[in-house]
Amino acid sequence: MRDGIGTVDIYVMGKQYRVPETLTILEAMEYAGYQMKRGCGCRAGFCGACATVYRIAGDFELKVGLACQTKVEQGMYLAQIPFFPGRKAIFNLEEIKPSVADFAQLYPEVFRCLGCSSCTKVCPQDIDVMQYIAYIQRGDFAKAADLSFDCLMCGLCVSRCPAHIVHYNAALTSRRLYSRYLAKPDAFLAERVREIENGAFDAELQELMESSRERLQELYNSREIE
Amino acid sequence: MAYTPQLRELMKKVEETRPSRVGNPFPRMTPEERQEVLKKFHPDYNEEGFREIRVGVDKGKRMPTEMADVIEAYSRLKGVALDLNTFDYDVDVLIIGGGGAGASAALEAQAAGAEVLLVTKLRFGDANTMMAQGGIQAADKPNDSPGIHYLDVVGGGRFENIPELARALVMDAPLVIAWLEKLGTMFDKKEDGTMITIHGGGTSRKRMHAARDYTGAEIMRTLRDEAYNRGIKVIEFCPAVELLLDKQGRAAGAVLYNLETEQYYIARAKTVIIATGGSGRLHYRGFPTSNHYGATADGLVMGYRAGAKTIYADSIQYHPTGGAYPPQLLGLLVTEKTRGLGATPLNVKGEQFVYHLETRDVESSAIIRECKERKLGVPLPTGIDAVWLDSPLIEQIHGEGTIERQLPAMLRQFARFGVDIRKEPMLIYPTLHYQNGGLLINENGQSTIENLYVAGETAGGIHGTNRLMGNSLLDILVFGRRAGRHAAAKSKEMAAPEGLNLDHLEQYHRELDQAGIGAERVSPMLLPRYTHR
Ligand SMILES: Cc1cc2nc3c(=O)[nH]c(=O)nc-3n(C[C@H](O)[C@H](O)[C@H](O)COP(=O)(O)OP(=O)(O)OC[C@H]3O[C@@H](n4cnc5c(N)ncnc54)[C@H](O)[C@@H]3O)c2cc1C
Numbered sequence A: 001m002r003d004g005i006g007t008v009d010i011y012v013m014g015k016q017y018r019v020p021e022t023l024t025i026l027e028a029m030e031y032a033g034y035q036m037k038r039g040c041g042c043r044a045g046f047c048g049a050c051a052t053v054y055r056i057a058g059d060f061e062l063k064v065g066l067a068c069q070t071k072v073e074q075g076m077y078l079a080q081i082p083f084f085p086g087r088k089a090i091f092n093l094e095e096i097k098p099s100v101a102d103f104a105q106l107y108p109e110v111f112r113c114l115g116c117s118s119c120t121k122v123c124p125q126d127i128d129v130m131q132y133i134a135y136i137q138r139g140d141f142a143k144a145a146d147l148s149f150d151c152l153m154c155g156l157c158v159s160r161c162p163a164h165i166v167h168y169n170a171a172l173t174s175r176r177l178y179s180r181y182l183a184k185p186d187a188f189l190a191e192r193v194r195e196i197e198n199g200a201f202d203a204e205l206q207e208l209m210e211s212s213r214e215r216l217q218e219l220y221n222s223r224e225i226e
Numbered sequence B: 001m002a003y004t005p006q007l008r009e010l011m012k013k014v015e016e017t018r019p020s021r022v023g024n025p026f027p028r029m030t031p032e033e034r035q036e037v038l039k040k041f042h043p044d045y046n047e048e049g050f051r052e053i054r055v056g057v058d059k060g061k062r063m064p065t066e067m068a069d070v071i072e073a074y075s076r077l078k079g080v081a082l083d084l085n086t087f088d089y090d091v092d093v094l095i096i097g098g099g100g101a102g103a104s105a106a107l108e109a110q111a112a113g114a115e116v117l118l119v120t121k122l123r124f125g126d127a128n129t130m131m132a133q134g135g136i137q138a139a140d141k142p143n144d145s146p147g148i149h150y151l152d153v154v155g156g157g158r159f160e161n162i163p164e165l166a167r168a169l170v171m172d173a174p175l176v177i178a179w180l181e182k183l184g185t186m187f188d189k190k191e192d193g194t195m196i197t198i199h200g201g202g203t204s205r206k207r208m209h210a211a212r213d214y215t216g217a218e219i220m221r222t223l224r225d226e227a228y229n230r231g232i233k234v235i236e237f238c239p240a241v242e243l244l245l246d247k248q249g250r251a252a253g254a255v256l257y258n259l260e261t262e263q264y265y266i267a268r269a270k271t272v273i274i275a276t277g278g279s280g281r282l283h284y285r286g287f288p289t290s291n292h293y294g295a296t297a298d299g300l301v302m303g304y305r306a307g308a309k310t311i312y313a314d315s316i317q318y319h320p321t322g323g324a325y326p327p328q329l330l331g332l333l334v335t336e337k338t339r340g341l342g343a344t345p346l347n348v349k350g351e352q353f354v355y356h357l358e359t360r361d362v363e364s365s366a367i368i369r370e371c372k373e374r375k376l377g378v379p380l381p382t383g384i385d386a387v388w389l390d391s392p393l394i395e396q397i398h399g400e401g402t403i404e405r406q407l408p409a410m411l412r413q414f415a416r417f418g419v420d421i422r423k424e425p426m427l428i429y430p431t432l433h434y435q436n437g438g439l440l441i442n443e444n445g446q447s448t449i450e451n452l453y454v455a456g457e458t459a460g461g462i463h464g465t466n467r468l469m470g471n472s473l474l475d476i477l478v479f480g481r482r483a484g485r486h487a488a489a490k491s492k493e494m495a496a497p498e499g500l501n502l503d504h505l506e507q508y509h510r511e512l513d514q515a516g517i518g519a520e521r522v523s524p525m526l527l528p529r530y531t532h533r
């Protein structure tokens, strides 16, 4: 350890370890001797593998966080949630529509939200989870998609929901519905796909492939930049 | 308030020079200048970090030392008794790795009528794919074309790309975007449906498609959702540890290892697709890495042992903008989109020293030069030097609110550790990011071993010796899909493989022994070890 860095005491599932204060929870567990299997994926706040619950000694509040994105604190009592069961509805995107009726078939529990806001309070991404559930109930999939977009599917919301909602899967379905049916398809893209399928670029690519390195270098160095 | 008073003092220089830098672009390097900075400062050109491989099909080729260590190693199965002809799983196509390459291969193989099994080391989607922020390239705008894209790819790749692979990459690109669009991937679009596209390092057209700065996550979760919808069988926490070959020496399955129960399983398959991703967790030259926890070169090791050839395995990409401070962000990627939107690197005097969108190899080398040779880095309390990345400039160029809209993941990540990147510049240094080379493939994703396919970051040749941003998310889908389709078609033409064996390991072990390599070295690594004691 470098000079000048203090230490804190943390309790991994009740067991005490003294660790450098600059570490994240994940690094601290490793420092303490754990070789992670579950509970560790991207190590950068993108995958949601590392949901953690903790309390600080002397404080009544139950806190949550991503182990890779939360710094350790003195007196932290923590446990990771390595897995939390969540239901995923099976569907064929080509056969459903962005309608409340279709959604209710897939995720009826979404419409039984009690409005307790536990999901929103617990979200480590600070997403207003309850609000996007409300948008889904109203059939406003564009807003639900937009608001839920940063979800990492860590499952903390699901662990706290008294109505048994699997928010992250409902959100993902809303985003897929929005993107498939409500956002317009890209016309340029469709045109380019047609051109490629009709072989419009085949000759040009063949020629490029057969060009010498010198010729390619010349083309590259003189290419126009938008 | 994560920055110390000393850093705040240095930050003032950045603020002072900012007005004079707006609208005053820094010149790009000439081709000669690029060559020079690469030769002198890119880690790939520093012979100290490499050695010649002493065993296997590519004996005599150069590899980074840390890669050579896992290649020149004994199998985990040495001395383990297994019944290789009782199958726990018996399928048409076995896919090893649950990132974007594996998921797209699985979808296409199954769509082509094959029975598919996907096994992965961590959870399905715990992968580098999930972490890609910046975007994915495709030439789909009227002022762009696959030919122009091709030139960017090979120019960026130092003209060392395999032409057929580069062609497949650019020609399939719009098809891949259209496939994703139809699967309900939420790309950034204008009202009329046109995808919003911007520049990336080394692009000559604005062809970077994004889903905010969660592009890889959005693609990954969509593909995973679709795989579940289609009933594809997935086993998590169950890495492959060795390939199985049949009587004729063709790939015929794999030995799997349940990380939790520590049991081995035998999976027989007519064709096998390796999609295990990269190797950042080998920490070449001691660099921190942007890669996910499972990026330990397992596929490279297994494939090489079975006799598959490599290409450009000694070419590693260092991303110019890795987090340097606060310490919790060390090595983490600052997406290239940050520079795409106009943020520029600055030295300790607040001066720009390199054009902000050079190719990654050049940009990284210039940053290393600024710190190591010119000694103009920003000294950090953690004992390393770094450079500024002037993120507040983005809001000056594009208006307030741009960072929140376009870089929400970055904003959140730095805010978690006390830095507001809308107001305070970031501190960055190159981070180990990507494996440019890998196992050699052809345009169907076939390796040099029959019935063995490779897709994604484990494969090599597509990008020459330097990949451009946005071409990796693209390649994993292009070659994942191609490999999936071809492996499925191939599996239909053949009977179930017979005489499954691990004879190649014995041969390999003999070579190791002859080279005097000690038996304590075992691979694939599977999980890195970061324990303190
Ligand atoms: C932080 C970051 C940002 C990036 N940004 C961009 C970007 O903006 N644009 C772009 O184009 N590219 C980007 N890239 C690169 C790109 O994301 C990756 O190269 C690409 O996603 C790799 O995909 P893959 O499917 O080959 O590997 P991965 O997505 O890494 O998947 C490999 C999978 O295989 C599993 N695995 C490993 N070993 C085994 C084993 N022995 N058995 C079974 N399974 C195993 C892994 O756990 C993982 O799930 C970025 C990469 C990183 C790390």
Ligand code: FES
Residues within 6 Å of the ligand: A039, A040, A041, A042, A043, A044, A045, A046, A047, A048, A049, A050, A066, A067, A068, A069, A152
């Ligand atoms: S490990 Fe991926 S979010 Fe923490």
